[in-house]
Amino acid sequence: MDVREADRAQSVQVGVIFLFGFLIVGLSLYQVTVVPEQNQQVEFNAYQQAAEDLTDVRNDVLTAAGRDTTIGTTVKTGVEYPSRAIFVNPGPPPNRLATTGERNVTLENVEAVDSEAENTRTFLESNVSGRSYATRDVVFTPNYDRFTGQPMVVTGHQSYRVAGDRPIPMTGQTVLQEDRIRLIRIDGDLEAGGSSVGVTTEPVSPATRTVVVQGKNDEDITLRFEPPSGISASGWNETTGQELRTANPQRVERVVEAPDGSHVEVILNGSMTYRLQLATVEVRDRETQRASEDPVARYLITIQPSTQTVRTGETTEIVVEVRDRFNNPVSGETVTVDGSPRGALDSTSERTDGDGTVRFEYTAPENTGADSVDLSINDGSESYERVAIGFDVVSQAAGAPGSEPPIVDITSPSEGESIEDDFDLNATITSIDQSGTPILAANWSRQSPVNTDPEPFDSISADGPDGCSYCVIDGTQPIDISGWTSGEHTLRVTGRDASGQVGNDTVTIDVAEPDLTFTDLRDSGDRLVFGIANEAGQEVTIEEVGVDATAIDTEIYVDHDNNDREVQITGTSVQDGHIDTRGEKTFSADGTLYDLENGGNNGQYATLGPDDSDVEIDIRYFSQDLGSLEYTTDEANADVSVILRLSDGSEYTFHFRQSN
Structure with missing residues (x-):
């Protein structure tokens, strides 16, 4: 063999070895430089998608808290790396989506205004003002291979990214908007990860009722928050606290931090009124069953005046509503008749319907005089677990003056009239051909959907004959409908004459929705x-x-x-x-x-x-x-x-x- 040919063969082998070495080095460099950069971008995109999904979860919390609607959202908790034939991807990141331990939210020095039902006022004073609500947060903790993402938190009033101990708001706050205080409590036991997590948000006690409140003795109201997961009191104050002050300068007097950093306090102007809404929702894995307990009956209110005038033998309806600790109606609770009224009732107990109400039919006795129907929930040991509806039973008989109550006629608005703005309630009350005695009192009240105590007319003019000018009176009452819900509202006018007899009339109007x-x-x-x-x-x-x-x-x-x-x-x-x-x-x-x-x-x-x-x-x-x-x-x-x-x-x- 020619020595020169052997040398050439060895050169080719050496060249192949060098090329293979360069290939290995190139692939290794690609694996440690290009692949991580590409994966980091993929992880960033996945993190952004998770942020969008958590914003949807936040919207689900708001919707479930206000509409009695169960909603589901899929949260992208993992990442999908591109397929690689030669190169190696990291394993699935151990990202987690979980509910946190409980923290407290407290509302202090608050009372319901006088126009709210008596039991509502009593319950708020003893069971809402100064009491804490335990709530949880939903936290996404990212742990990607290359990309370093900030934890994200969904709370009952806002959602955040967490930078150090400072929140970076992803959404605006909802705890105070104009005159509405809305406290949403999150419950549930969620702990999941993987590629994605199906999250169900279900209402436990949706805020379908609003209670108008103010500060006790017009003194300041305090909202006390323990900071959300991973966030300090000072960080919360510098962001959400500042947002509250800026958006509500007349209502938010100051936001202060506890010296030990355990909580923040939002101090509200107690001389102003607020619409209070309380709600509870459960956030859980879609594959699990609801764990939160159904709300229970806490107090009872009437949906009509606490005292009514009926004629002997007349049948009328008694309507009451049962509410939970969040002031929302409760279905399936038993309302019991206590004692033995003189009149007849169609039942001694009833269960509340889907709107939290029960109805009894009351038939007045044949003898005139006072009567009372006492109703209760639970064991009736608390005053707010009981209501009493009084009846003034008057004679059915017609005859000479003195035997009949005054005639009340609501002249405007008319029955079923659509109301779009403030209006005047006008009524005429006469005792002519009835008792023939002067009208001593003329009152008006709302009968439904809320019950208010009777109030005297602002303006009354006498229009009777000589010798009994107050046997006919005309009353005018300006009505401000701000804060009224749309739909049917029943107004009641009563007149009492000098013989002690009382007549009444009602009118149902339709408060129009904003058009x-x-x-x-x-x-x-x-x-x-x-x-x-x-x-x-x-x-x-x-x-x-x-x-x-x-x-x-x-x-x-x-x-x-x-x-x-x-x-x-x-x-x-x-x-x-x-x-x-x-x-x-x-x-x-x-x-x-x-x-x-x-x-x-x-x-x-x-x-x-x-x-x-x-x-x-x-x-x-x-x-x-x-x-x-x-x-x-x-x-x-x-x-x-x-x-x-x-x-x-x-x-x-x-x-x-x-x-x-």
């Missing part, structure tokens, strides 16, 4: 712009907005990239509104309602003045072109619907369909 109407369609395609007008005759506030485009595609969402304001509400005379999800694609067009202030970043409610007739709703930009739309009132054939939810809970939906 928002469609005016014109201004743009459609990858955005939807239309006009509305406020014809309610009063200010209305839009708090939540939702879009449902699932008839076109179930995956459509609204995203304005990294710009703000996916939804803008402009042209108002009081306050324009918007929501900003900052390109996180959290605004799904699947009918989910998003809170303008708390569904994204730096949002703002929209308040329309009573004469606003050119308000614009601008929703941008849809992930898929909606095509050319036209307005329709036919919900069944709608392709896109926009839902506006007002501060009083009423909703308005505007429907659009694709034009041919």
Whole structure:
């Protein structure tokens, strides 16, 4: 063999070995540099998706706390690395989504106003003011291989990222908005991880009732919070505390930290009134069963005046409501008749319905005089577990003057009249051809949906004949409906004459929902712009907005990239509104309602003045072109619907369909 040929063969072998070595080195460098960088970006994207999902969980908490609706959201807790034929990915990250231990929220020095039922006032004083509510938080703890993410926390009043011991708000706070105090207690035992976790949020005691409160003796009200998981009192004060002070300067007097850092105190102006709402929801893994106990009966109120006048043999209805410790109605609780009234009842006990109410039929005895029906819950040992409905039983017989009570006639408003603004209640009371004696008292009260004690008319004029001018009187009472819920309200007017007899009349009116109407369609395609007008005759506030485009595609969402304001509400005379999800694609067009202030970043409610007739709703930009739309009132054939939810809970939906 030629020696030179052997040398050439050895050179080829050495070259192959060198090339193989370079390949191994290159692959190794790619594994330790490029693969980690790519995975870090994948982990960052997964973390951002988890943030969007937790914002949805926060919205679920708000919805379940106010609507008695169970909602589910899937939270992306893991990460999906790209498939690699040669290179190696790390194992699944041990990220965890869990509920924390309990912390306390306390409301101090608060009392219900005089217009609330007596038992409501008594219960709040002894069982709400100064008592603590134990609540939990939902915490996502990331532990990715490369990306270092901050823990994220969902509480009953806000959601945060946690930087050190300082919260970075992901949503606005809901504990105090204008005059509404809303305390949402979170319960549940959640501990899960993996690729994703199905989270169910279920109402335990939804805030379907509101109690108007103020400070005792007009002194300051204190809201005391133990800080959420991982957050210090000073950090909470510098962020959420500052937000509270800025948004409510007339109501929030100061926010202070305990010297030992154990809690913060929000001091509210107690001379002002507040609408108090309390709620409990359970947050749990979708695969587990509800663990929270059903709320139990705590106090009893009447849904009518505590004293009524009836004729002998007359049948009337007694309606009472049972409430839990959060002032919300409780179903399935037993209300018992105590003692033996002179009149007859159709039952000695009844169970509350889905609205927490029971009804008894009372038939007055044949003998005139006083009667009382006593009702109770539980063992009746507490005063707020009992109510007494008094009856003044008067004669049915007609005849000479002196035998009949005065005639009461409510002249306005009329039965069933729709009321949109403050109004005057007018009534005429006469004893002519009845007792023939002067009218000594004329009172009015609300009978439902809340019961108020009778109050004298503001203005009374005598209109009777000579010798008995007060045998006929006209009464006028200005009625302020601010704070009244929409729907039916029954008013009662009573008149008592000098013989001691009492007559009455009632009228049921319909307090109209604030009326928002469609005016014109201004743009459609990858955005939807239309006009509305406020014809309610009063200010209305839009708090939540939702879009449902699932008839076109179930995956459509609204995203304005990294710009703000996916939804803008402009042209108002009081306050324009918007929501900003900052390109996180959290605004799904699947009918989910998003809170303008708390569904994204730096949002703002929209308040329309009573004469606003050119308000614009601008929703941008849809992930898929909606095509050319036209307005329709036919919900069944709608392709896109926009839902506006007002501060009083009423909703308005505007429907659009694709034009041919």
